[in-house]
Amino acid sequence: MDPTLTRIGEAVRLGHSGDREGARRVFTEIWAEIGGTRGDPLHRCTLAHSMADVQDDVRQELLWDERALAAAWLLTDARMAEAGLALSAAALAPSLHLNLAECHRKLGDLDRAREHLREAEATIGALGDDEYGQLIRQGLQQIADRLR
Template structure:
């Protein structure tokens, strides 16, 4: 993937707590890159370093718009479901949870796949109880 090192460095900044620097670097990459797969990754990670749920939703929707590799679909739909749940839009949240479930078969049978499967259950439970708080399973925390 083109620009992989820069994306990885920006994601590391976000994980270390410097979300502002991560946003700046990822936004610059978004503006500089035009291949869809790389833009999907950048938008997916940009969503994770937003402070406001509405901004997170914007970047998750951008990632979905440019997705080419279907392996991203379970995670993208899960993130959108969680965004909509936190924004108190339960119908949209349920719609994306269903789409996430329909694409779970694309995930590997490894730790990453289990994290996404578990997060689908976590978001489903939160939606069922009307919980709109950010969950510990959210990558933005």
């Protein structure tokens, strides 16, 4: 497994255990090590997607989610496979757009939230009919319900 992805996973576990500040600290260290917005798109996307989840301010969450999406567009299936990931690069888009839709909804920008919801729905075909795909589909339905 990719050592940077392993470290990102360890920081994710810190956040899940309730140490959001510790997770942010580790993510910040890794972000600097990988070169920030100039780093490997897989590392940037994974880290930013995870960093967004441990933010206390929705504007910071949005910033990190936007960084994740920008990096995702640069990913290839070959890079995903090289890192040992079974997911296609395209399969990241629905989740990233889902997160962006929720951020915009929280900020009261319902037009942008709906725009990202549409983008997520347009890319949902990249997901399999597995646990991950079902989780994202449920999330999309929840956001759609909240936006009604």
